[in-house]
Amino acid sequence: MTRVEIVDPRSDPEPAGWAEFRHRLRLHPLWAYDLMGVESWLARNSVLLATARRDGRIVAALTATVCLSLRGNRFAPLPARGRPVRPHLVEVARPWLSGYPGVVFDDALGPAGRRATVARFERALTRRLGPGLVGVLYRQLGDADLANLTGRGRLTRPVDPVAVLHNTFADEEQWLSSLHKKRRSSLLRQARAVAADPTLVVRGGAGRTDLDATEASSLINRHRAGFAKIPLDTRSPVAAAYLARFLCRADVHTLTYHDSTGRLLALNIMLDNENSAVLQHWASVPVTDGGRRHLYFDAYRRAVGHLVTSGRPELTAGRGMLEVKSDLGFGPRSLHTVAVPRPLLGRLS
Amino acid sequence: MALPRSADAGGAEPVAHSPLVRGSRGWHAAYRRVVRDAFATVPLYRERWALDGRTDPVLVPGRTGHDGGAIGHGEATRRIPDLVPIGGGSAEPDPLRGLGSVLPRLDAGGLVVVLDGTGARPPADLREGLRGCVLDPNRLTTDHTGALAEINGRLRRRTTVLAVGTDKDLARLAEALEDDTLQVLPTRELSDLGSAGLLHDPLLGFLGNVGDCGRWHVDRRHVYVRETAAGLAFTVLGKASPRLVDILVGDGVPGTVARCPRHATPVLKT
Numbered sequence: 001m002t003r004v005e006i007v008d009p010r011s012d013p014e015p016a017g018w019a020e021f022r023h024r025l026r027l028h029p030l031w032a033y034d035l036m037g038v039e040s041w042l043a044r045n046s047v048l049l050a051t052a053r054r055d056g057r058i059v060a061a062l063t064a065t066v067c068l069s070l071r072g073n074r075f076a077p078l079p080a081r082g083r084p085v086r087p088h089l090v091e092v093a094r095p096w097l098s099g100y101p102g103v104v105f106d107d108a109l110g111p112a113g114r115r116a117t118v119a120r121f122e123r124a125l126t127r128r129l130g131p132g133l134v135g136v137l138y139r140q141l142g143d144a145d146l147a148n149l150t151g152r153g154r155l156t157r158p159v160d161p162v163a164v165l166h167n168t169f170a171d172e173e174q175w176l177s178s179l180h181k182k183r184r185s186s187l188l189r190q191a192r193a194v195a196a197d198p199t200l201v202v203r204g205g206a207g208r209t210d211l212d213a214t215e216a217s218s219l220i221n222r223h224r225a226g227f228a229k230i231p232l233d234t235r236s237p238v239a240a241a242y243l244a245r246f247l248c249r250a251d252v253h254t255l256t257y258h259d260s261t262g263r264l265l266a267l268n269i270m271l272d273n274e275n276s277a278v279l280q281h282w283a284s285v286p287v288t289d290g291g292r293r294h295l296y297f298d299a300y301r302r303a304v305g306h307l308v309t310s311g312r313p314e315l316t317a318g319r320g321m322l323e324v325k326s327d328l329g330f331g332p333r334s335l336h337t338v339a340v341p342r343p344l345l346g347r348l349s
Numbered sequence: 350m351a352l353p354r355s356a357d358a359g360g361a362e363p364v365a366h367s368p369l370v371r372g373s374r375g376w377h378a379a380y381r382r383v384v385r386d387a388f389a390t391v392p393l394y395r396e397r398w399a400l401d402g403r404t405d406p407v408l409v410p411g412r413t414g415h416d417g418g419a420i421g422h423g424e425a426t427r428r429i430p431d432l433v434p435i436g437g438g439s440a441e442p443d444p445l446r447g448l449g450s451v452l453p454r455l456d457a458g459g460l461v462v463v464l465d466g467t468g469a470r471p472p473a474d475l476r477e478g479l480r481g482c483v484l485d486p487n488r489l490t491t492d493h494t495g496a497l498a499e500i501n502g503r504l505r506r507r508t509t510v511l512a513v514g515t516d517k518d519l520a521r522l523a524e525a526l527e528d529d530t531l532q533v534l535p536t537r538e539l540s541d542l543g544s545a546g547l548l549h550d551p552l553l554g555f556l557g558n559v560g561d562c563g564r565w566h567v568d569r570r571h572v573y574v575r576e577t578a579a580g581l582a583f584t585v586l587g588k589a590s591p592r593l594v595d596i597l598v599g600d601g602v603p604g605t606v607a608r609c610p611r612h613a614t615p616v617l618k619t
Contacts, residue, residue, distance in 0.1 A: 010399070041399040042392060044435070073436030074389045078409065218430040240431050241396035 002059070002117055004124045006050045009037035011079040015051050021058040025104055026275045029251050030094045031063070035242065039095070042239035044068075046076035050124060052117045059106040060117045064125060064136075065091040067234045075236075083130035090125060093139035095235045096280060097271075098318040099162030099335060101145050103138065114148040115348050123346035136345060138338040146336055151348050155339040161332035163317040163325040165304065172305045175329060183327045187301055190294035200265075200292060204255035204302060206272065211256065213244035215264045223283035238281070255302055257284075257295050265291050268299040270306070277307055279317040300328055372569070376615070379586050380573040381406055387594045393420065393431035394594055403595075405575070417575070419582035419595040426552055429591050438590025445483070446554030446585070448513070449474035450568045451547050452534070453558075456509045462500065464514030464522060467551065486518035489525045497525055504528035513547065539581065539602045542619055550598045553583055557617065564609050564616040574606055574617065581606070581617065 007015055014033040022031050029035060033049070040047040045067045052060040067089045068076065077084065092102035103121070105114050126133060138149050139159075150156050169175040176184050194200060203210075217240040224237075247254050253270040266284035270277055282299065285291035300317075307315045317325055322332060387394040388408050398408050403418020425432065433440050445463060449472060452461065457478035463469070464486040472481040484493045503510050504526065511532045512522050519533045536549035539556075542565055548557040556574075560566045567574050573584040580601035585593040604619035 038396075038400065042395055073434065075395050075435070214428045214431055237392070237435055239392050239396065240428065241392075241400065 001054070002113075002120060003053045004050060004117075004120045005053070006048050006124050006128050008040070008046070008048055008079045009033055010040050010046065015049070015058065017053075017056075017058050018049075018051065018061075021051075021061065021106075025106065026273045027104065028094075028097060028100070028271045028273060028278060029246065029249050030097050030271070031061075032249075035245060036063070038239070038242050038245055040076065042242055043076055043095075043236040044074065045091075045234050045236070046079070048125075048128070050121050052120060059109050060104065060114070060121075062092055062103040062118075062121045063094055064102070065093070065095065065234060066129065067091055083128070084132050087132050087134050088129070089134055090129065090136045091139055091234055092136060096238070097140075097278065098280075099140055099142075099164075099278075099316050099333065101138065101141050103145070103148070105148070111147060115151075118148055119346050119348040122340065122348070126342075126345050133342060133345075135339060135341045138340070141336045141338060143334055143336075146338070149338045149340075149348075151344075153341070153344045157337050157339075159335050159337050160319045161322070161334050162319050163322055163330035164333045165307065165315045165317070165328070165330045167307050167311070167313055167315070169304075169308050172301075172308050175304050175308060178329055180327065187297055190297050191301060193294055194292075194298045197292065199260045201258040201260065202255070202298075203258075204253065206253045207248050207250045208252075208254045208256075209248045211243075211247055211254065211267075212264070213240040213247065216240070216247070216267055217243050219264055219267060219285065220281050220283040226286075253306065255299055257292065259290070259292075263290070266295045266299070268303065270303055272306070272310070272312065275313065277303070277310070277312045277315045279303055279315065297328075304328070373615070376569050376573060380575075380584055383573070383584055383586055383588075383592075383594055384408070386588065387592050390434040390436060391432060391592045391594075392435065393425070393428050394592070396431070416579035416597070416601075417577035417582065417595070419577045419579055419597050421579075421597050422550075422552065422600045425593065425596050432591035432593065434588075434590055434592060438592075440591060442552050442554075442591055442593075443473075443589075444469045444549075444551045444554055445472045446589070447474065447568055447571050448472040448481075448547075448555045449476055449479075450571055451555045451558040452476075452511070452513075455479055455511060459509035459511060460500070460503055462496075462510060462512045462522070464512060464518035466518075484522070486514060486521050489521060500531075501527050504530050538599060539604070539617075539619060540599045542617075548617075550583070553585055553593050553596060553598065556583055556598070560609065560612060560616075562609060562611040565618070566609065566612070567606070567615045567617060569615055574615070576604070576606055580604065581619070 018033055036047055045065045048064045050062040051058045068084055068086055094102050217238045221237045246252055251272055253272055255268040257266040259265055269281040270279050284295055287293055317330055388398050398418055402409055402412025402414035404413050407413055430440050459479050461479055461481040463483045465483050466485045466487050469483050471483050475481045484496055500510055512519055513534050516535050535546040537543050537546040545559050547555050549555050556572050557565055557567045571586055573586055575582055580597050581604040582595040583598050584595055602619050604617055606615050609616040
């Protein structure tokens with residue numbers, strides 16, 4: 001018998017066995033319960049975590065963002081408010097983790113078990129969120145995930161793919177030599193320019209505790225504000241309090257570029273575990289505002305260097321600028337969105 | 350609602366939020382509205398009060414935090430980007446905010462000269478008919494010769510010129526002028542109030558002044574103050590950005606908020 005439980009990371013204690021499940025499935029740190037709590041408190045749309053157990057052991061999990069607001073001028077209502085009255089949508093995805101689904105299963109769970117668990121998750125969400133729930137949107141699904149979620153009346157659409165670099169290299173040189181000659185020489189030239197800049201301080205590594213989280217979050221949010229707004233983007237600005245807890249983790253690598261006055265000019269955050277490395281946030285100060293050229297590609301070169309030396313199977317790099325990333329050896333991996341309207345929730349045979 | 354207990358404030362009666370304080374209910378209600386709005390929209394307060402807690406009002410059941418939820422002045426200054434509401438707003442504090450509310454009544458056509466070396470913009474809230482300017486006290490005789498000539502001309506014509514700044518800066522200005530009829534109003538820090546002047550903080554702006562009763566009055570139309578374990582915490586009422594709520598001016602100066610026996614309005618004693 002599978003038992004589903006939904007918790008609010010802001011107010012409920014961590015489900016028993018959650019850390020073990022996260023470790024067993026090698027989930028990235030964005031799934032850490034304490035981080036989900038901080039993220040949810042500091043977001044416009046709060047996060048729920050659903051777990052499914054068999055014989056007391058967690059075998060599947062789903063993270064749901066309860067999307068009440070697209071206007072973006074208020075944080076989410078308090079957890080004690082009960083079921084939201086306004087119409088709302090649930091997004092199943094981890095914000096700021098591009099290319100990975102928000103519903104995960106233990107390998108021991110077979111295809112039929114997975115579909116049955118998804119149906120249980122959906123019924124539990126419907127009970128928890130009440131009549132205002134208009135539907136569930138599963139985002140960032142890979143090809144293999146579709147079999148667990150598609151069915152009659154469920155809308156499936158392909159979306160922009162995520163960039164993936166498979167690690168087939170013995171060393172960084174081999175990766176460089178696999179690139180087009182023009183790109184290879186420009187990368188080497190840029191690396192020399194960065195190394196020769198006496199006003200630039202480059203530091204990288206896991207578990208950074210030397211960074212000013214407010215400065216880092218301001219840089220990320222300012223950088224993102226420079227792009228055109230994505231329609232129906234339910235993500236919130238990256239909070240300093242979240243970064244303060246996030247960047248000091250051993251599975252989060254942060255590469256920073258400061259100028260000689262100590263001003264943060266650029267940063268690149270990379271999540272890292274045995275399954276994959278993930279380039280998450282890149283942000284930089286514009287050159288017109290005192291920033292430096294070439295840092296974006298320098299950060300990529302260093303990330304690939306880490307991929308090769310650590311022996312991770314792959315490096316993913318988000319869904320934007322695929323042309324540039326393909327120049328660096330990245331290929332596309334298909335992603336899909338599945339939309340389930342309210343009447344069909346829980347009906348997945 | 351917890352009523353702050355206060356000791357005697359220079360002959361004032363204790364307790365700021367009692368029915369005996371004129372308009373205290375509305376003053377306190379305005380503060381609570383600001384707190385709730387800051388919790389719903391401003392990252393630093395959301396972070397602090399959600400994860401740690403606060404008092405009066407307690408926003409997250411069971412979490413009362415420390416120092417009543419007040420924020421250290423140094424932390425607020427370091428984290429100004431996190432004091433901007435998520436809907437957007439300015440990240441530049443206005444050190445001259447509230448000047449117009451704490452100045453004494455001046456003749457129409459008067460000039461208010463603020464001595465400030467931090468690059469503050471001219472005061473924007475002066476009463477109608479008054480003009481304001483900002484002079485850098487370190488550059489009076491180099492960059493501001495034109496302004497000094499204008500002030501000298503006004504003083505010769507017996508037009509009101511009021512200078513606002515620290516004692517040291519006011520003395521510099523007086524030295525640079527030909528006339529000695531300049532009116533001056535010194536700014537004071539919370540930790541060193543003295544007996545006359547304007548209570549000023551570089552982050553929050555002007556917070557109060559000395560009334561005709563000789564007591565330090567809070568600018569209660571724009572500022573709220575409460576006692577916490579760490580000291581007096583000030584709130585700028587309204588929705589300006591950056592949002593300043595429960596800031597420990599001077600990084601925590603012990604003091605009391607009481608009722609002025611003459612005006613029945615809140616007064617401070619440190």
